[in-house]
Amino acid sequence: MQRMEAAWESRWEHVTQEVLHLGSRIQGLEDTKDQNEDRVLALEQQVSAHSKYFTLLRRDLDDVDNRGRRNNLRIRGFPEPQGPSEDIPALLRTLFNPLLQRPLEAPLLFDRAHRALRAKGAPSSAPRDIICRLHYYVDKERILMASRKTDLQDRMGNSLQVFPDLSWSTLQARRALRPLTQILQERQIRYRWGYPFSLTTVIDGESFFVSSPEDIPPLTSALGVTPLSIPDWFAIPSMIQNTGQVRPQRSRWQTPVKRRKPPQRPSDSPLSQLPTTPSSCG
Missing domain, CATH: 3.30.250.20 (L1 transposable element, C-terminal domain)
Structure with a gap:
């Protein structure tokens, strides 16, 4: 009985030590879990604050972009010529001057006027828009207001539309x-x-x-309508929204390695193949 008691006591002491060790480890895991929860909460608050700042930044950037386009107009429907170039300012004067009740050849100052910056499509495709920047904001507003009251057409009878140029x-x-x-x-x-x-x-x-x-x-x-589910158009860019695909990355361009010519031995040098003659300027 004494030997059995001694054996049981040693075993119980070993089990007790293991339980205490497991208890200390569990306590450490619980402390780590509490610390991780605090960190995750702090990160969520930080991400939420960054999201708000990002939204405000996008709003301000969009506002700056639109204010830089205040004098711009976009004209849709003008057919593209078959030739290599066209006089877009003269074409726009013949369109805008009647709207402003001016003679056709009256001067109208443009800072720039060009087609939309994309490749020219097939002859059967829709023509590229014309984007122009008028020098005076008043002229742009008068043209835009007059175009809303008139059905615009070019000389060929094509229907035209005038819009403000937006970001x-x-x-x-x-x-x-x-x-x-x-x-x-x-x-x-x-x-x-x-x-x-x-x-x-x-x-x-x-x-x-x-x-x-x-x-x-x-x-x-x-x-009196049901609530509409409209995403935040400034918080999440539309180009990455609802897309789970990852754009493939291009392989980085590297300069081609030039082949190094093997070093020539003195006997293989072209000069060594020349006949040895006494120098004439000795």
Whole structure:
């Protein structure tokens, strides 16, 4: 019995030490887990703050881009000539001067005027837009307002359209709000776009201002429609949204290694093959 008790005591002492060791390890894991949770919470707060700053930065950048395009107009529908070049300023004068009730040859100052910067398509494809920058902002506004009241056509009878030249981000944001603008158009409710990007409308004497997805629920509630699921057009770039594919990376260009000629032995040198003659200038 004494030997059995001694054996059991030694075993229990060993088990007790293992349990204490496991308890200390579990306590360490729990402490590490609490520290990781605190770190993850801090990272989530930091990422949320960075997301807000990123959104504000994109808004400001888009605003700067649009303000740099304030004097620009985009004309759609002008057929492209078959020749290598065309006089776009003269072509635009014949279009804009009648809108401004001026003679056809009246001077109209352009800072620049060109086709959209992309490759020319096939003859059957749609012509590239013409983008022009007028020197005076007043002329641009008068042309834009007059074009909204007139059905524009060129000399060949092709229908033309004149738009303000907007940044790509603003166009994507307007495209994201298309479900909302379609409801407003169906109900014949007037709305207007503002700078920086915003949508303003009046319903039953109450003004609504939409500049972010958080401003949409009050407007849909006033319209009496179900809430619209519209993503944040500034927080998530449309080019990477809803795409799980990774763009393939190009292999880095490297300078081709020049072949090194093997060193020539003195006997293989071309000079060594020449006949040895006494020097004439000795």
